[in-house]
Amino acid sequence: MAVSTTRRGSSHLFLIPAFLLYTLFVIYPLLTGLSYSVFTWKGTLRDTFAGFANYVHLLTGSFLDQLLPALGHNFLLFAGTMLVQNTLGLALALALSRARRGKRVLQTMFALPYLVNPLVIGYLWTLLLSPTFGPVNALLRGAGLDGLAMPWLGDPATALPTVIAITTWQWVGFPMLLFSAALGGIPQEYAEAATTDGANAWQVFWRITLPLLRPAMGTITILSFIGSMNTFALVYALGGSNGAPAGATDVLGLLFYRAAFASGDVNAMGTSSALAVLMFTFIFGSTLLLERVLRRKA
Amino acid sequence: MKTLWIKLLLWGYAVFSMAPLVVMLLSSFRPTSDIFDDPIGLPAGPEFGNYVKAWTEASFSTYVINSLVVVVTAVLLGAAVSLLAAYPLGRRRFTGRGLFTAYFISGMTLPAHLGVLPLFYLLESMGLIDSLLGLILVYAAGSVPFNVFVLTAFFRQLPGELDEAASLDGAGPLATFWHVMLPLVRPAIATVIVFQFVPLWNDFFYPLVLMRDESKLTLPVGLTHFFGEFQNDWGTLFAGLVMTTVPLVVLFVLATRQIVAGLTAGMNR
Numbered sequence: 210m211a212v213s214t215t216r217r218g219s220s221h222l223f224l225i226p227a228f229l230l231y232t233l234f235v236i237y238p239l240l241t242g243l244s245y246s247v248f249t250w251k252g253t254l255r256d257t258f259a260g261f262a263n264y265v266h267l268l269t270g271s272f273l274d275q276l277l278p279a280l281g282h283n284f285l286l287f288a289g290t291m292l293v294q295n296t297l298g299l300a301l302a303l304a305l306s307r308a309r310r311g312k313r314v315l316q317t318m319f320a321l322p323y324l325v326n327p328l329v330i331g332y333l334w335t336l337l338l339s340p341t342f343g344p345v346n347a348l349l350r351g352a353g354l355d356g357l358a359m360p361w362l363g364d365p366a367t368a369l370p371t372v373i374a375i376t377t378w379q380w381v382g383f384p385m386l387l388f389s390a391a392l393g394g395i396p397q398e399y400a401e402a403a404t405t406d407g408a409n410a411w412q413v414f415w416r417i418t419l420p421l422l423r424p425a426m427g428t429i430t431i432l433s434f435i436g437s438m439n440t441f442a443l444v445y446a447l448g449g450s451n452g453a454p455a456g457a458t459d460v461l462g463l464l465f466y467r468a469a470f471a472s473g474d475v476n477a478m479g480t481s482s483a484l485a486v487l488m489f490t491f492i493f494g495s496t497l498l499l500e501r502v503l504r505r506k507a
Numbered sequence: 508m509k510t511l512w513i514k515l516l517l518w519g520y521a522v523f524s525m526a527p528l529v530v531m532l533l534s535s536f537r538p539t540s541d542i543f544d545d546p547i548g549l550p551a552g553p554e555f556g557n558y559v560k561a562w563t564e565a566s567f568s569t570y571v572i573n574s575l576v577v578v579v580t581a582v583l584l585g586a587a588v589s590l591l592a593a594y595p596l597g598r599r600r601f602t603g604r605g606l607f608t609a610y611f612i613s614g615m616t617l618p619a620h621l622g623v624l625p626l627f628y629l630l631e632s633m634g635l636i637d638s639l640l641g642l643i644l645v646y647a648a649g650s651v652p653f654n655v656f657v658l659t660a661f662f663r664q665l666p667g668e669l670d671e672a673a674s675l676d677g678a679g680p681l682a683t684f685w686h687v688m689l690p691l692v693r694p695a696i697a698t699v700i701v702f703q704f705v706p707l708w709n710d711f712f713y714p715l716v717l718m719r720d721e722s723k724l725t726l727p728v729g730l731t732h733f734f735g736e737f738q739n740d741w742g743t744l745f746a747g748l749v750m751t752t753v754p755l756v757v758l759f760v761l762a763t764r765q766i767v768a769g770l771t772a773g774m775n776r
Contacts, residue, residue, distance in 0.1 A: 220680075226588040231648050235617070238624075239625075304513045315518075315521055319524050324756065325752050326711075326755075328751075329748050329752055332744070332748060334527070336741060342546055378524070442709075446734075
């Protein structure tokens with residue numbers, strides 16, 4: 210690669226617009242956000258240096274009683290995503306690899322919900338699942354399944370599983386596409402050789418295909434984790450900022466939003482900044498850990 | 508027999524995947540009373556009453572125009588500053604090149620939401636709360652890391668003789684950039700534009716925090732107000748959902764290849 214070395218100064222000039230924009234609106238707020246978390250605040254006025262007091266506040270008493278269930282719901286969401294969405298995505302990718310016609314059309318149809326705004330998805334399903342006029346319950350009643358025609362999103366016991374189902378419906382195209390690409394990279398000869406040696410389809414899948422899909426699974430696991438931990442717009446549309454019904458769909462994102470903008474706490478800035486730092490440290494740290502564990506096995 | 512099962516799974520799931528969206532589209536053409544009588548049904552005819560109502564009474568016109576202005580400007584501004592930066596980062600030798608590259612690209616892993624409170628007060632001190640310009644600047648700045656990452660890689664792989672030839676012909680760096688480089692990186696520009704458009708069009712968090720004035724809302728937050736206001740007018744609600752979705756579907760149809768390629772790119776790393 211030949212790179213011109215003349216007129217050095219002009220290279221820096223080219224960088225200025227991006228540098229200013231990015232520094233002012235991305236880096237500066239991030240760094241100040243870190244510093245906010247170690248002060249107490251009176252509204253928007255910085256009060257005194259607090260050390261780790263804001264963090265202690267998060268991890269004790271009434272705040273912890275909100276933090277733990279929210280975190281638990283994020284984890285259930287992650288578990289549900291792994292079990293339901295990614296398994297289904299793999300099944301669809303496997304089925305697609307056997308299909309002869311209509312591959313492209315099918316892929317597009319599976320992936321289309323992913324394009325739709327999570328807020329729209331949330332509101333759409335609120336209407337579809339409405340106990341009175343919703344088409345889902347109308348269908349269930351029509352099929353004679355009256356027992357299943359219930360307020361899926363209104364009952365604390367079924368609300369979170371319903372959120373998992375909706376997330377799956379929206380995102381399944383994503384693992385499907387990644388698994389499809391990975392399956393396309395596995396040479397046909399492996400399966401053929403195993404079959405000649407007497408392996409059945411099931412053995413080929415468990416012993417050959419699945420191990421070769423490990424890198425793709427690692428990627429999908431990590432992205433699912435980050436997605437589950439950061440979920441916000443969908444649950445906001447489904448249950449509002451309090452995670453209705455009765456906090457059954459409360460997650461970290463909603464908790465942060467409430468702590469920052471709807472708590473009425475004088476020290477809201479200190480508390481919410483500490484929560485943001487804590488969330489980031491936790492999510493980033495867990496992601497690194499996951500990455501190491503998943504890559505080592507492979 | 509086996510292929511039949513596979514076909515059944517695939518097409519069965521395709522129906523499940525599309526049905527909610529089809530119901531949304533069909534219901535948007537039905538009067539609310541029809542929907543309540545029969546939740547699953549076909550529209551009697553192509554009736555646009557719900558759309559007219561959402562567009563005029565529910566100020567969807569404002570939301571859509573604000574969203575278009577903000578997202579289009581932000582995407583173009585973000586692409587423009589990133590192109591300028593990516594050109595020397597990818598092709599020229601100067602002090603601090605590695606450092607600047609790392610600085611820009613590190614933003615891809617940083618949690619932007621962490622800075623939302625300071626950002627709020629920063630914009631407030633600049634008089635940019637409740638301002639479309641404020642949102643544009645935030646979005647454009649946020650798109651810099653990904654754009655620089657993609658564009659720098661693209662610039663780097665262009666043949667090296669190009670700038671030499673241009674500078675031998677007496678072209679300055681700006682002329683080289685504009686006349687020689689820009690036309691060559693056009694495919695990469697299309698990629699970053701499509702990639703930024705979707706998340707920005709859908710972004711809910713920043714406007715929720717930074718915009719209060721009803722006349723300045725973009726679609727996502729506008730949608731939350733709209734749902735509170737028109738709770739019982741389902742036909743209009745469905746029309747609003749369709750209007751929020753259509754621009755993305757149009758973009759998708761125009762750029763399917765780029766999206767699919769981009770989604771699967773880098774997955775073997």
